[in-house]
Amino acid sequence: MAVERDPHRVLTQAIGRVAPDVDLDAIDADRNLREEAELDSMDLLNIVTAIHEATGLEIPERDYPHLSTWSSFIDYLSARL
Amino acid sequence: MVSATDFAMPSLGADMDDGVIVEWLIEPGDRVSRGQVVAVVETDKSEIEVEIFQDARVEELLVPAGVRVAVGTPIARLGGVVGAESTTAASQRQGSITSPVLRRLADRLDVDQAMLVGSGAGGRVRRDDLMAAVATRPQRRLTPRARRLAAEGGVDPSSLPGDSVITGADIEDVSARGVEVRDRGSHGPAVSDPVAETDPMRARIASLMERSWAEIPHFHISDRIDLTEMLDRLEVHNSRVGPAGRVLPAAVLLCAVARAARRVPAVNGWWIDGAFEAAAAVDLAVVVARRGGGIIAPTIGSADELGIVEMMEQLNGVVGRARAQRLRTTDTAPASLTVTNLGDLGAETVHGVILAPQVALVGFGAIREHVVAVDGLIGVRPMVSATITGDHRSFDGLVAARFLGQIAAEIVPVIAGLDTARSVSDRIDDLGGDLVEERR
Numbered sequence: 213m214a215v216e217r218d219p220h221r222v223l224t225q226a227i228g229r230v231a232p233d234v235d236l237d238a239i240d241a242d243r244n245l246r247e248e249a250e251l252d253s254m255d256l257l258n259i260v261t262a263i264h265e266a267t268g269l270e271i272p273e274r275d276y277p278h279l280s281t282w283s284s285f286i287d288y289l290s291a292r293l
Numbered sequence: 294m295v296s297a298t299d300f301a302m303p304s305l306g307a308d309m310d311d312g313v314i315v316e317w318l319i320e321p322g323d324r325v326s327r328g329q330v331v332a333v334v335e336t337d338k339s340e341i342e343v344e345i346f347q348d349a350r351v352e353e354l355l356v357p358a359g360v361r362v363a364v365g366t367p368i369a370r371l372g373g374v375v376g377a378e379s380t381t382a383a384s385q386r387q388g389s390i391t392s393p394v395l396r397r398l399a400d401r402l403d404v405d406q407a408m409l410v411g412s413g414a415g416g417r418v419r420r421d422d423l424m425a426a427v428a429t430r431p432q433r434r435l436t437p438r439a440r441r442l443a444a445e446g447g448v449d450p451s452s453l454p455g456d457s458v459i460t461g462a463d464i465e466d467v468s469a470r471g472v473e474v475r476d477r478g479s480h481g482p483a484v485s486d487p488v489a490e491t492d493p494m495r496a497r498i499a500s501l502m503e504r505s506w507a508e509i510p511h512f513h514i515s516d517r518i519d520l521t522e523m524l525d526r527l528e529v530h531n532s533r534v535g536p537a538g539r540v541l542p543a544a545v546l547l548c549a550v551a552r553a554a555r556r557v558p559a560v561n562g563w564w565i566d567g568a569f570e571a572a573a574a575v576d577l578a579v580v581v582a583r584r585g586g587g588i589i590a591p592t593i594g595s596a597d598e599l600g601i602v603e604m605m606e607q608l609n610g611v612v613g614r615a616r617a618q619r620l621r622t623t624d625t626a627p628a629s630l631t632v633t634n635l636g637d638l639g640a641e642t643v644h645g646v647i648l649a650p651q652v653a654l655v656g657f658g659a660i661r662e663h664v665v666a667v668d669g670l671i672g673v674r675p676m677v678s679a680t681i682t683g684d685h686r687s688f689d690g691l692v693a694a695r696f697l698g699q700i701a702a703e704i705v706p707v708i709a710g711l712d713t714a715r716s717v718s719d720r721i722d723d724l725g726g727d728l729v730e731e732r733r
Contacts, residue, residue, distance in 0.1 A: 233584050233616070250584045252636045253541050254612055261536035273531050273539070 215267055219289035223282075226262035230255055241282040248282075267293055297352065298374050299367035305334065305341050305625040312336045313361045314368065323351045325371075330621065332368070339494075339589060339618035341625060349374040494587040505649040509564075513644045514693045515680035518701045520660060524675055526705075526713035533712070540711070542660060543634050544605040546677070546700075548707040550632050550655050551575045551596035553699035559688045560653040560681070560696050561629045569652060569687045574598075578628030578648065579608065581615035589615040590631060590648065591624035601707050635659055642678045652684040653693075655700070 216222050227234055227249065234249045246256060256279070260271045269292055271279070278288040302312055312334040319331045330342040349371035356368040523545055531539040554561040554575045562571040575597035578590040591611040593599070599607060614620050633645050634657040643656035658678040665674050679700060681693040 231584065231616070246638060250638075252638065253543065254609060257536060257539055257541060258609070258613075264536045270535055273528065 217267070217293045219286045219293055222263060222267055222289055222293065223259075223285055225266065226259045227251075229262050230258040239282055241286075244280055245282050245285060246280075263289075269293060297370065297372045298349075299355070300331075300345065300369040300371050302334070302356075302362050302364050302366045302368050303343060303622055304364045305336055305343075305620070305622060309336050309364060311361050311363045312341075314356055314358050315340055316358055317354055319351050319354075319369075321351050321353055325349055325351060333619070339615070339620055342614075342619055342621045344622045347371075347374050492587075494589075498588060501648065502646055505646050508649055509647050510685040511644075511647060511682055512685045512690065512693070513680055513682050514690055514697065515642060515644075515656075515678055516697055516701075517663065517665075517676040517678050518704065519665070520675050520677055520704070523704050523708060524660075526708055526711065529713045530708070530711045538602075540601055540605050540708070541608075542677075543636065543657075544601060544608050545704060545707050546634065546657055547577060547579065547593070547596065547608060547632055548599065548601055548604045549700050549703035550630070551577055551599070552703045552707070553696055554630050555597045556699050557692065557696040559692045560683070562652060563629070563650040564652050564684055564687050565650055572629035575630060576626060576628045578631040578651075579611060580631060580633035580645075581612050583616055583618075589618075589620070590628070591615050591620055592626045592628040594623060594626055600710060602710075630655070632657070642680060644680055645682050647682055647684055652687040653696075654682040656680040656682065 216225070224236060227236065231249065231251060234251075236249075239245065239248045245251065249255075251259070256276070264270050269289070271288075275288065279285045302314075305312065314332055315335045316333040317331070318333070319325055319329075325331055325345050326348045327346055329345050331345045332343045334341050334343050350373045351369060352372045353370040354368070355370060356362055356366065362368065520542065524542065527540055527542065527545070552575075558571045559569070561575055562569055564570075574595045577593045577596040579593060580588050580590045582588050591614065593604070593607045593611060596604070596607075611620075611624055614624060628648070629651065631645075631648050631651060631654045633643060633654065635643055637659050639659045641658040641661060643658055645654045645656045647654045656679070658680075660675055660677045662673050663676045665672055665676070667674065679697060681697050683690075683693045
């Protein structure tokens with residue numbers, strides 16, 4: 213099975229799995245993602261875990277600042293997937 | 294002991310009167326085992342995955358999905374029920390409750406202790422045995438008039454003390470003592486608060502908070518706790534393991550609270566009938582905020598006995614189930630102490646409301662960097678504001694302060710089991726990582 217490489221789909225699926233009640237269409241891509249989607253530290257960890265399981269990409273905690281907005285998260289994934 | 298028995302609609306929280314079976318996950322003929330989720334039940338709290346507390350064979354489902362039944366109503370018939378031990382041990386299993394907290398729990402749930410079967414060592418009655426007895430106890434017999442009055446008045450017959458046949462007069466007694474909050478919605482359109490009417494969770498929180506605030510003389514003490522060492526060590530641990538093995542500060546704080554409560558038992562228990570009753574185990578309720586509003590406080594049982602990795606798993610489990618509105622029976626067990634953690638997106642300090650009949654609540658704010666004096670110099674340290682909210686009928690500021698100090702002292706020992714020693718190569722890696730970041 214091919215590993216998903218499209219960063220949009222990877223992130224959408226990870227958030228969908230961890231927080232299915234989040235309305236992704238309502239999120240402003242340039243504002244703080246965790247505030248926009250009401251994600252706490254457990255949610256973020258579970259999203260990072262879901263991405264690891266789906267793609268093999270292991271995001272270290274020290275890279276969390278790169279994940280602050282939807283846009284920066286996508287840029288981060290694009291550079292690594 | 295092998296027998297046929299009924300599995301009854303369990304009480305999933307003290308304020309539950311009835312529930313709707315949303316879905317059966319078993320069929321007649323299935324073998325079920327202790328701890329298995331057998332049905333999904335909807336209460337006004339959420340959907341709850343109901344677990345079974347013994348090994349058995351399903352003979353018959355007595356209530357179809359979609360039907361609302363009162364707590365205590367038999368919903369499935371089980372055959373070949375066996376305890377966790379072999380049948381030959383039955384004679385010595387004539388249950389003895391050694392734990393005071395279980396004895397009190399048995400009292401509160403109105404379980405006949407002579408009928409309990411202990412599956413623990415030497416016939417000791419465990420929490421699971423108690424829950425099994427509650428789930429399988431026979432329904433109280435009602436006279437036809439009592440049954441009709443109970444249905445009309447919204448009275449739960451299983452909440453009545455004693456074990457004799459319930460008569461109409463018993464039900465009238467209960468009805469005379471006042472109409473409960475939950476009845477407001479069903480008594481016509483004259484409800485002033487549309488939120489309470491449309492959102493059962495809001496109504497439930499409202500009645501819980503109203504009761505706590507009216508009953509409990511709250512007091513608060515708080516202090517900042519320096520988390521530098523804990524966070525440093527967690528950073529090392531988390532950089533060495535994959536995402537699934539990482540530990541969050543919230544789990545460390547929960548462990549620290551549970552262990553501190555064991556050392557300061559005056560904060561861990563219930564105020565019942567004008568006196569404090571200490572709990573034997575630390576069963577922590579964890580306040581979980583739901584996206585879009587509302588809170589649920591599922592219970593993590595015997596939290597003081599959990600290692601940090603287990604705590605992380607438990608926390609992740611209950612938070613996920615609470616958010617998905619799919620708690621399990623064990624998540625709804627009575628708690629002896631509550632923790633509310635605003636998390637890193639929250640405000641700095643929380644002064645919460647105690648969940649009666651508990652006597653204390655521990656609140657953590659967001660972890661933030663503060664300018665502090667360190668060894669006579671000015672330093673910047675990550676700190677968390679911890680608040681003990683206490684029931685002043687039950688204990689005083691001195692005990693609260695001791696509890697707070699104990700929480701601070703337990704934090705670093707909680708993660709002592711993790712490999713967090715920083716090696717020289719880690720430091721070089723850190724440096725290298727920073728250089729790479731800067732070049733990017």
